[in-house]
Amino acid sequence: MTNVNGKIVASSEAVLSVKNRGFNYGDSVFETIRAINGKLIFWEDHYFRLMASMRIMRMEIPSSFSPEFLEQEIQDLLEANNLQDSPARIRFSVYRKEGGFYRPQTNDIEYVAIAEPLPDPFYLLNDEFYEVELFKDHYVNSGLLSGVKTNNKAINVLGSIFAAENDYANCLLLNEHKSVIEALNGNLFLVKGNVIKTPPVTDGCLKGIIRGKIVEITKKLDSYTLVEESISPFELQKADELFITNVVMGIQPVSKYRKKEFKMEVAKDLLSKLNVQARLV
Incomplete structure (x- = not known):
């Protein structure tokens, strides 16, 4: 299951336009977040880095994008994927709405989030040859x-x-x-x-x-x-x-x-x- 602009849909039905600016111009920012049993690890740090990235990219930050709102969006995604009681990796991507070429027609944004299981709840030392x-x-x-x-x-x-x-x-x-x-x-x-x-x-x-x-x-x-x-x-x-x-x-x-x-x-x-x-x- 995937979160597309707040709607939880089957990943096979999650569609992005061929005019998506993240695809066409890399006009997108993202956060990779680790969750353990529904708890978002270092969430505050991720949230403020995401907000800073959006400001640097001159994206319009919606008034609804509070830490509580985005955390709930991720929690809903974890629950939809039956990952609320296990370790998980979330990628939360924000991209500018389509329109324009290098110069966008709008600075408004859309977003998509995916979640995948992780094997271990906490960090383990990998001592294999590297x-x-x-x-x-x-x-x-x-x-x-x-x-x-x-x-x-x-x-x-x-x-x-x-x-x-x-x-x-x-x-x-x-x-x-x-x-x-x-x-x-x-x-x-x-x-x-x-x-x-x-x-x-x-x-x-x-x-x-x-x-x-x-x-x-x-x-x-x-x-x-x-x-x-x-x-x-x-x-x-x-x-x-x-x-x-x-x-x-x-x-x-x-x-x-x-x-x-x-x-x-x-x-x-x-x-x-x-x-x-x-x-x-």
Whole structure:
């Protein structure tokens, strides 16, 4: 079942126009949300990021788009898919109404939401071999738009194809200054000693929800020092650990980059603290 503009319909009957601006121009923003037994994890963070993304894209935010209204829309979707008592992944997409070419005829919006089951209620550490490489065919331009979750994901698609063709689990993306900014599907953290480093949002990385939680957690711990600074490719092989974060998998440790193999002790420690955060929400 799918939520299309507030109506729950069978997914086989959910239809988007061939003139849909999200399809034709990538004129769309979205949030991927994790739910556990009907509870939307870090919902407030998702809501405010969605509102910020819509403002940046100059979309008209309906007066009805309160946190309570959108949460209920998602709850109705979970119930329609019998997912209110199990872990689930929700994608909530907002797109500008059709009309116009590059210049839209209206800034009014429509939306669609889908829900799918997840195997585990909380974040588990995946300690299977996980090798990454730099994707250097294309660069992400640093700036405000790079931090918005839009449908413009050509670099991520091409990088994923490159990774699959070369037997890598993931690839790391570079900005126009050749700084490492993130992975194909999440934010990047580098550990050296007791320093945990992650690229600043101004470098072009996504303002990830779990990125924000890890920053928040580590800043409260005396055992680590959190630094938001640009990461050079040369730093990767000198690191003790690398890990990737996103809202679905939580924390994914990197096993290998080129000739360097990494530990995962800090990733394990932070994952347990992240699960505590998720339970407290």
